[in-house]
Amino acid sequence: MDQVVVNRRPGALGAHSIDHFAIEVPDLEEARRFYTLFGLEVRDENGGLGLYTKGHPHCWGVITKGGETKRLAYLSFGIFEDEMEAMSLHLDEAGAKRIAAPIGVSGSNGIWIEGFDGLPINIRVADKSSPNEKSLFETTSVGPGLPGTVANSKAPKVFPRRLSHFAIYTTDVGTAIDFYERTLGLRLSDRSGPAVAFLHGVHGSDHHLLALVASTHRGMHHVSWDVGSFQDVGLGYAQMARNGFLRGWGVGRHVLGANYFHYVRDPWGSYSEYSADIDYIPADCEWHAGDHAPEDSMFLWGPMPPGDFITNFEPTDAPA
Numbered sequence: 001m002d003q004v005v006v007n008r009r010p011g012a013l014g015a016h017s018i019d020h021f022a023i024e025v026p027d028l029e030e031a032r033r034f035y036t037l038f039g040l041e042v043r044d045e046n047g048g049l050g051l052y053t054k055g056h057p058h059c060w061g062v063i064t065k066g067g068e069t070k071r072l073a074y075l076s077f078g079i080f081e082d083e084m085e086a087m088s089l090h091l092d093e094a095g096a097k098r099i100a101a102p103i104g105v106s107g108s109n110g111i112w113i114e115g116f117d118g119l120p121i122n123i124r125v126a127d128k129s130s131p132n133e134k135s136l137f138e139t140t141s142v143g144p145g146l147p148g149t150v151a152n153s154k155a156p157k158v159f160p161r162r163l164s165h166f167a168i169y170t171t172d173v174g175t176a177i178d179f180y181e182r183t184l185g186l187r188l189s190d191r192s193g194p195a196v197a198f199l200h201g202v203h204g205s206d207h208h209l210l211a212l213v214a215s216t217h218r219g220m221h222h223v224s225w226d227v228g229s230f231q232d233v234g235l236g237y238a239q240m241a242r243n244g245f246l247r248g249w250g251v252g253r254h255v256l257g258a259n260y261f262h263y264v265r266d267p268w269g270s271y272s273e274y275s276a277d278i279d280y281i282p283a284d285c286e287w288h289a290g291d292h293a294p295e296d297s298m299f300l301w302g303p304m305p306p307g308d309f310i311t312n313f314e315p316t317d318a319p320a
């Protein structure tokens with residue numbers, strides 16, 4: 001049997017992946033339709049829905065039925081099995097407040113702490129689901145005298161390969177950076193003043209597995225899904241637009257992380273992103289974090305984002 005080789009920074013303690021995210025939505029069938037059209041596998045699990053990518057065993061997202069408004073329920077981070085004891089001590093030393101698992105979450109699932117802004121954070125032993133190397137990015141170009149035609153009727157459906165990152169709203173980007181560095185060992189990749197920041201995993205991950213977006217209160221901004229080409233980003237846009245999901249932002253290219261993107265607005269005013277060719281930060285890389293000008297915080301090229309792109313539609317009274 002082949003040995004799985006994972007990136008790991010010797011002697012470093014910290015989350016290697018976002019294991020999964022959890023949201024509550026008013027209508028599970030609406031969520032099933034959106035994410036299925038997006039190209040994910042949506043499975044009925046534990047009374048809610050599980051989000052999977054085609055051909056990949058990992059559950060990237062958990063959706064349960066909530067109240068009248070979509071709400072970020074919690075984030076779960078994965079650590080290596082031999083780090084659990086040290087991580088538990090480390091969290092105590094860092095002053096992390098232990099909390100009970102949110103109502104409805106059952107089973108043996110590691111440690112729960114109160115995150116910044118009161119967001120429940122789970123730390124569990126899990127396989128490293130973040131990538132161990134930069135993900136394949138393909139371009140195709142036919143030679144001279146050959147047609148590059150792809151007929152609309154034969155346009156392939158886009159199936160994202162994996163979760164890339166998750167972006168949350170926070171009331172204070174600087175304090176949130178400190179929280180995630182101090183507790184989960186995440187590292188700052190880049191930021192733009194008090195507006196936005198991007199954090200990577202200590203054991204090798206995409207340029208960001210967690211993004212922080214300034215807001216009046218906590219919530220989900222977007223979830224990003226990795227695809228293998230710029231063509232897939234465009235085809236993803238088209239498959240959602242054909243099914244009525246015309247609102248969003250893209251196609252464009254980010255400055256920080258350098259990924260090509262298209263964001264599709266979900267039924268609740270947050271976004272799912274098709275992302276391709278995002279920068280990768282290996283476990284042995286000392287990435288030099290920069291604080292970038294506001295004009296570099298969003299995009300290198302592309303259309304202007306919609307006016308409500310960073311409007312937080314989640315309730316302000318979300319229980320911790």
Ligand SMILES: [Fe+2]
Nearest residue numbers: 167222224273
């Ligand atoms: Fe993103």
